Amino acid sequence: MFKVIFNKKGIILFTGLFFYLPTIFAIDSINFSIDSIHARNWQLSQLNLSLAQINSTSPQLSLRAKNLVLPAPLNHTRLLDIHCRRFHWQKGNLDCQQGQAQLQSKLLNNQNFDFTFQVKNKRASFSINNLILFAGNISLSIKEKSGNWQASIKAKQLDLQKVQDFLASNQLEILAGKLNSEINLQGDMSSIEKIIISALVTELSLQDMQGKLATENISLQNSFTLKKYNNAWHWQAEQSLLSGAVYVEPVYLEVTKQKTIDLSSTGLWLAQKKKIALHSVTLNHSEFFNIHAKADISYVKDIQVQSADINLKSPQLQQISQLYLAPFIEGSELEGIQLKGGLQTQIQLKNNRVDFVKTQLNAVTINDAKQRIYASGLQGNLYWTPSLTNNKESTIQWDNLAIKAIPFAPGLLNFSMIDKHFTLLHSPRLSLLDGFFDIEQFEFNNSKKTGPTVLFRARLTDLSLNKLSSAMNWQNKLSGSLSGYIPAVTYQADTLSLDGSLKMQVFDGEITIKKLASSGLFTDFSRFYIDLEFDNLDLNQVTKKFQTGNIQGRLSGFAHDVYLENWQPISFFAWLGTPENDPSTHLISHKAVRNIASLGGTSAADAISRGVLAWFDNFNYRTLGIGCYLHDGVCQMMGASAAEKGYYLVKGKGLPRIDIIGFNTRVNWNTLVARLKQIASPEKITVEPLH
Amino acid sequence: MKKTTFISALFLTACVTINIYFPAAATEKVADEIIQSIQQEDISPQSHAPSISPLPQWKVSLYQGIDQTIAIFISSAQAEEVNLSVNNSQIRQIRARMKTRFPTLAPYYQLGFIGINPQGLLSSRGKIPLKDRNKINKLISAENTDRKNLYQSIASANNHPEWSAQIQATFSRSWVKHAQTGWWYQDGKTWKQK
Numbered sequence: 001m002f003k004v005i006f007n008k009k010g011i012i013l014f015t016g017l018f019f020y021l022p023t024i025f026a027i028d029s030i031n032f033s034i035d036s037i038h039a040r041n042w043q044l045s046q047l048n049l050s051l052a053q054i055n056s057t058s059p060q061l062s063l064r065a066k067n068l069v070l071p072a073p074l075n076h077t078r079l080l081d082i083h084c085r086r087f088h089w090q091k092g093n094l095d096c097q098q099g100q101a102q103l104q105s106k107l108l109n110n111q112n113f114d115f116t117f118q119v120k121n122k123r124a125s126f127s128i129n130n131l132i133l134f135a136g137n138i139s140l141s142i143k144e145k146s147g148n149w150q151a152s153i154k155a156k157q158l159d160l161q162k163v164q165d166f167l168a169s170n171q172l173e174i175l176a177g178k179l180n181s182e183i184n185l186q187g188d189m190s191s192i193e194k195i196i197i198s199a200l201v202t203e204l205s206l207q208d209m210q211g212k213l214a215t216e217n218i219s220l221q222n223s224f225t226l227k228k229y230n231n232a233w234h235w236q237a238e239q240s241l242l243s244g245a246v247y248v249e250p251v252y253l254e255v256t257k258q259k260t261i262d263l264s265s266t267g268l269w270l271a272q273k274k275k276i277a278l279h280s281v282t283l284n285h286s287e288f289f290n291i292h293a294k295a296d297i298s299y300v301k302d303i304q305v306q307s308a309d310i311n312l313k314s315p316q317l318q319q320i321s322q323l324y325l326a327p328f329i330e331g332s333e334l335e336g337i338q339l340k341g342g343l344q345t346q347i348q349l350k351n352n353r354v355d356f357v358k359t360q361l362n363a364v365t366i367n368d369a370k371q372r373i374y375a376s377g378l379q380g381n382l383y384w385t386p387s388l389t390n391n392k393e394s395t396i397q398w399d400n401l402a403i404k405a406i407p408f409a410p411g412l413l414n415f416s417m418i419d420k421h422f423t424l425l426h427s428p429r430l431s432l433l434d435g436f437f438d439i440e441q442f443e444f445n446n447s448k449k450t451g452p453t454v455l456f457r458a459r460l461t462d463l464s465l466n467k468l469s470s471a472m473n474w475q476n477k478l479s480g481s482l483s484g485y486i487p488a489v490t491y492q493a494d495t496l497s498l499d500g501s502l503k504m505q506v507f508d509g510e511i512t513i514k515k516l517a518s519s520g521l522f523t524d525f526s527r528f529y530i531d532l533e534f535d536n537l538d539l540n541q542v543t544k545k546f547q548t549g550n551i552q553g554r555l556s557g558f559a560h561d562v563y564l565e566n567w568q569p570i571s572f573f574a575w576l577g578t579p580e581n582d583p584s585t586h587l588i589s590h591k592a593v594r595n596i597a598s599l600g601g602t603s604a605a606d607a608i609s610r611g612v613l614a615w616f617d618n619f620n621y622r623t624l625g626i627g628c629y630l631h632d633g634v635c636q637m638m639g640a641s642a643a644e645k646g647y648y649l650v651k652g653k654g655l656p657r658i659d660i661i662g663f664n665t666r667v668n669w670n671t672l673v674a675r676l677k678q679i680a681s682p683e684k685i686t687v688e689p690l691h
Numbered sequence: 692m693k694k695t696t697f698i699s700a701l702f703l704t705a706c707v708t709i710n711i712y713f714p715a716a717a718t719e720k721v722a723d724e725i726i727q728s729i730q731q732e733d734i735s736p737q738s739h740a741p742s743i744s745p746l747p748q749w750k751v752s753l754y755q756g757i758d759q760t761i762a763i764f765i766s767s768a769q770a771e772e773v774n775l776s777v778n779n780s781q782i783r784q785i786r787a788r789m790k791t792r793f794p795t796l797a798p799y800y801q802l803g804f805i806g807i808n809p810q811g812l813l814s815s816r817g818k819i820p821l822k823d824r825n826k827i828n829k830l831i832s833a834e835n836t837d838r839k840n841l842y843q844s845i846a847s848a849n850n851h852p853e854w855s856a857q858i859q860a861t862f863s864r865s866w867v868k869h870a871q872t873g874w875w876y877q878d879g880k881t882w883k884q885k
Contacts, residue, residue, distance in 0.1 A: 211815075211828075214824070245821050247821040247825070249828070252822050252824065252825060331832075524787065524788060525787050565783060570780075
C-alpha cells in the first residue's frame with residue numbers, strides 16, 4: 001500500500017546522519033534524497049525531504065519533488081517542481097500542506113499554483129488553488145476513499161475568447177464572454193458515476209462564420225445533472241437565457257430579466273440500446289408561449305423519433321407573431337400578416353412522421369398590414385391527420401371577416417384536412433354584401449402526382465353593387481346587384497381561372513363577366529384577365545352616375561381580352577355603342593357633346609359653345625359609339641361607324657344635327673384616361689389635340 | 692427601327708454579311724433608364740409606351756411599307772443593335788418589385804450595411820445590428836434574385852439569352868454610376884464610399 005524507494009546516496013547519508021551526527025553536533029536541519037514514494041496510485045518521484053528546526057518543539061518537514069503522478073481520471077496530468085512547505089510522512093500517511101507546484105498537462109499550458117494533498121489509510125485528498133487559466137481562476141479538489149472519488153472543479157471569470165483560442169474552434173467566433181462554473185464529479189477508478197454542472201455565462205457575444213447565429217451580451221444560466229442509473233444515464237438540465245440579444249436566423253430576440261427564455265429537460269440515455277427517453281422538455285418564453293414535449297428517440301442507424309407528443313400553448317399570439325412569425329414571412333407574400341389572441345396546438349409524431357395535429361383557436365385576430373384580409377373573433381378546432389384514421393371534422397367561425405375590403409357577415413365553415421387534401425363540408429352559405437355566397441364544393445389537393453388542383457363550384461346571389469362600391473371606396477357608387485354561377489375553377493401555373501360567368505344587373509341592363517383569371521392576386525403585382533359583355537345599359541342612369549352630361553338611349557358592347565397589371569389596363573379590345581334596332585329615345589345633352597368632343601381632341605367643343613348650337617340643351621342622335629384596341633400604351637380608336645378621314649363618335653339625327661367625328665386613330669392611353677377623368681369635372685375641361 | 696430602314700433598303704441589292712454585336716450603348720441607356728426609374732421616378736406600365744410619330748401619316752405609311760418589305764429579307768436581330776426591348780410583363784413585374792423595394796433598401800445603402808459589388812449585385816457589409824440582420828439579408832437576397840432575373844429577362848426579350856452576362860456587366864457599372872453620395876461600392880476587393 002505504501003512504498004518508499006531510496007537511492008543509494010540517500011541511504012548512506014540517512015544512515016550516517018542517523019548514527020553519527022546527533023552525538024557530535026547540534027543539527028538545525030536534515031535533507032533526504034528519495035527516488036520515489038508510491039501511495040496507491042499516487043507517485044512522487046525524485047524527492048528531497050528537509051527536516052528543519054529539529055531542535056524546536058515542532059520540527060518542520062518539507063518536501064521538494066520533481067513530479068507527482070495522480071491517479072485516474074487525472075492520470076494524464078503531472079505536477080512538476082513540487083514544494084511542500086509542511087510535509088508529514090508517517091507510515092501509511094502522506095500529507096502535503098502549503099504546497100506549490102507547476103502543472104504540466106497535454107491540454108493546458110504550464111501553470112504555477114498552490115496545492116495540498118493528503119494520503120491517509122484508505123483516504124486521499126488533493127486540491128489545487130489559484131490556478132490561473134484563461135485569465136480566470138481555477139480550483140480543483142479531489143477526495144478519494146476506498147476506490148471511490150469525488151472531484152470538484154471551480155472556474156471563476158474565465159475569458160471565453162481565450163478558451164476558444166485554446167480550443168482552436170473555427171465554427172464560432174467568440175467576441176467576449178465570461179464563464180463561472182462548478183463541476184462536481186463522482187466515480188470509481190473505472191468510470192464516472194455522476195456529473196453535476198452549474199455554469200453562468202455572462203457578457204457573451206459570439207457569431208458563427210455563416211452569419212446565421214449571433215449573440216450580444218447575453219447571460220446564460222445552466223445546470224446539468226447526469227447520473228448513472230443501472231445501465232442508463234438519467235439527466236436533468238435547466239437553461240435560462242436571462243438577458244441580452246440573440247439572433248438565430250431569421251429570429252431576433254431581446255431578452256430581459258422580466259422576460260426570460262427557460263428550457264428544462266429530464267430523460268434517460270440508454271447508451272447500450274442507443275435510445276433516448278425524453279421524459280419531459282419544457283420551453284418557456286416568458287408568458288408568450290409554452291412548449292411541452294416528451295419523446296422516445298432511437299439512434300441505432302439514423303435518428304428515429306419513435307413517438308413524440310408536443311404541446312404548444314400561446315395565450316399571446318401577438319408577441320409570437322411579432323417575434324417568431326414575422327421574421328419567417330418577411331419578404332414573402334405573407335409579409336404584413338399579424339396575429340392576436342390565443343392558440344393551443346397538439347402535435348403527435350410516430351416513426352419520424354407527423355401523425356396528428358390539433359389546433360384550438362381562441363379569439364384570434366388576423367390583421368394584414370397590406371389590407372388583403374382581416375378576421376377577428378376567430379374560434380375553432382382544426383384537425384389534421386395523414387390518413388382517414390382518427391380524422392375529425394374541423395370547424396372555424398368568425399365574428400368579422402373581410403377579404404380585400406369586402407366584408408362577410410359572421411359565419412362558420414366546416415372542413416376536413418387529410419394529408420394534402422382540404423375539403424369544405426356541408427356546402428356553406430355565407431352572407432355577403434346583402435346577398436349570398438353559396439359554396440357548393442371546394443376541394444384543394446396538392447398531391448405529388450397531380451400538383452395543386454382545385455375543385456370549386458359556387459353561386460353568387462344578389463350581391464349589392466352599392467355595398468361593393470362602398471367597401472371598395474369607389475368614388476361613384478354603383479346600384480344594382482351581382483349574381484352568377486361558377487361551375488368550375490382551375491388553378492394552373494400560378495393562375496386561378498373561373499369558368500362560367502357572373503352577371504351584374506346594373507343600370508337597368510346587364511354586365512356579364514367571363515373568363516375571369518388572376519395570378520398573384522395577393523402579391524404586389526397582381527394580374528387579371530377578364531372578358532366583359534355589356535347589354536342594353538340605360539345611358540341615362542350611367543351618365544347621371546358618372547356626371548358626364550346626360551345622354552338618353554341604350555348602350556351595349558364588350559371588352560375582350562382585358563389584361564390588367566396592378567389594376568392598370570395593359571391591353572384589351574373594347575367597343576361600346578348604341579345597340580342595333582334600339583327603340584329608345586336618343587338624346588344627348590349639350591354638356592355631353594362637349595365632353596365627347598373633347599375626347600376627340602377637336603375644337604368642336606368650343607364651336608358648340610358659340611353660335612346657334614349654344615341655344616339648344618339637347619340634340620337627337622342616331623347612334624353613338626367608341627372603341628379602343630389598347631396595345632403598347634396606345635389606343636387604336638374606333639367609333640359608331642366610319643366617317644370620311646375618321647370615325648363617328650356620335651352620328652346625329654334631325655335638326656339641329658350634330659355629328660362628332662374623331663380623326664385621331666391612335667391615341668396615347670394615358671392622355672385618354674386623363675381626359676376621361678376631366679370629364680367628370682366640367683369646369684376643368686380643356687380641349688387639346690390628342691397625340 | 693425606322694431610321695435604319697432607308698439605309699438598309701439601299702444595301703438590299705448588295706451581298707451583305709451581317710454580324711450581330713452586343714448593343715453596348717443601347718444597353719447602357721436602358722440600364723440608366725431602369726435604374727433611375729427604380730431609384731427616383733414613378734413607374735407605370737403606360738410610361739413606357741412608344742410615342743406616336745410626329746411625321747405626316749402618308750410618310751408613316753410609306754416608311755412602314757418599306758420597313759415591312761425589308762423585314763422579309765433582314766431579320767429583326769439587326770434592328771436590335773440600336774433598340775433594346777425592355778417592355779414585357781416579366782420585366783415590368785421585376786421592375787415593379789425593385790421599385791417597391793427601393794425605399795426599404797435606401798436607408799441601409801446610406802448606413803453602409805449594404806453595398807454594390809463588382810457583379811452589380813448587393814452585398815452586406817459593416818457591423819449590421821442583430822435586429823436588422825434578417826431584414827437586410829432577405830432584402831439583399833430578394834434584390835439580387837430580381838437583378839439576375841432582370842438581366843436574363845432583358846437578354847431573353849431580345850432573343851439573345853447569351854447576352855445576360857454582358858447586360859449584367861453593363862448594369863453593374865450603371866448601379867455604381869447612379870449610387871448616391873455616401874453609398875458603398877466594391878472596386879475589386881476594396882470597398883469605397885461614393
